[in-house]
Amino acid sequence: MKTALKRILLGGLVALGMAALASANPAIEGRWRLDTAASTALDGWQKMDLAIDLDGSKVAIAYTMQWRRTVHEATNVFDTSTAVEMKDFFRVEQRHMAVYPAKHGVTKAVAKWIDDDKTLLTEALTPVEVSQGDVIMRITTEYRVSELGDKLTVIELHSSRNRPLVYVFNKVTEEAAK
Template identity: 35%
Template sequence: MTAALSPSLAVVLAAVALAACGATSPAFEAPPQPRPPNDALLDGAWAYDAELSRAIDPWRNLSIDIATDGDGVVLKRMWRGSREGGTALDSVRLVPGTTVRSAPMLQWPDERHLGVYITGDRTKAVASRWEDDGRTLVTESEFTVSAQQGERRIRVYSEYRLSPEGDRLDVIEMRSTRPRPIHFVFHRADA
């Protein structure tokens, strides 16, 4: 007897299998997605839970703001207070079912401690879609970074999953450069 996969896990596994073949998910090439009835469920300010998440060194804080905006969703990730001081912002207005460009970034804050920097036009191509009746926002981004070994194209698959209670946001990332998923936990900052 085989166990059935949850729809979200099946999507992650399908994306990983497609990526291994050099393909992209066909779900990201569809026309704009109709708004789910619960598309504002993720809206709000979300605070990083260091106890339950992957470390974000050298940063001391990470927050996420999500806001529905007409047919789109504004997603902002903000890093603060590294050892050197300063902040970093990764902001994009998504239109689920399409691919958009992020705002230019001065750096790639996700891996600042490794000396990996975003290059080219300093933007990311970001595709997105809704899953689970608006309780999960899925994104897939592609961009080029420069590291000690030279330039490299990176693809990041992310799921922003709302807990059944609506007070916790789990962010799960799969990167083309890592064999294991990265997990972050956030709680409502505006609760």
């Protein structure tokens, strides 16, 4: 009797786990290009692309930033099933704010799907250096895909500022990405 109950419970847990992994919004996957006219100013950068990849509960967000000939690439990998720690957490720098990544800092981050699995919500606690010393900055970010799947709105709120940063991206077709 105990063995049958264990099998039923284990089967239920596996089914729940598979449902949670499958609940990610597949429309979010792919390459997205910043619409600068519809977005918060990108101080110090001229272009920004995001490439979002889903692999089970893992969500990789790759940034390609460009200023003239300078190109910077970085990737943050979140996991919707557990908290993660990142040594090289990337955030878009707003240079005039004088908030810099702390040396040897480790960012703690969580991610989850909200709004009936249409929106990815991430929260990162990242050490930063300000004029008063090192502090932890909380960055809460929502990644929302439009109904048609052709626009991605990224809303980023920092504990260090009162106004959110809003970035609007257009989906990049395979031909345009080449």
